[in-house]
Amino acid sequence: MKKSVWHKKYKTLSLELLNLRKDAGLTQIQLAEKLDKPQSYISKYESGDRYLDFIEVLAVCEACNADPIQLIQKLNVSFPK
Numbered sequence: 001m002k003k004s005v006w007h008k009k010y011k012t013l014s015l016e017l018l019n020l021r022k023d024a025g026l027t028q029i030q031l032a033e034k035l036d037k038p039q040s041y042i043s044k045y046e047s048g049d050r051y052l053d054f055i056e057v058l059a060v061c062e063a064c065n066a067d068p069i070q071l072i073q074k075l076n077v078s079f080p081k
Contacts, residue, residue: 009075011048016074017060018046024064034063 021031021042028042035041044050052060061068 010051012075013052013057013071014046014048016071017052017057020061020064020066020071021046024066026064031060031063035059 021028024031026034028046029039032039032042041050045052045056057071058068060066061071
């Protein structure tokens with residue numbers, strides 16, 4: 001896998017998405033069913049083998065009944081003013 005300049009942030013994102021799933025009380029299989037994806041899709045992004053785009057992250061948040069704004073805040077992303 002090609003390394004990204006954002007690799008550390010993606011690692012943090014993967015961990016936070018794993019925590020979202022667990023906090024929602026979902027298994028990888030249950031979340032995959034909600035997203036209409038195979039279980040390997042969940043496994044790969046949680047382990048960092050697959051990057052998600054922004055829309056996919058929003059879909060995971062929605063499926064886990066999580067607030068995407070809180071997720072962004074946990075990533076400690078700052079935006080220029």
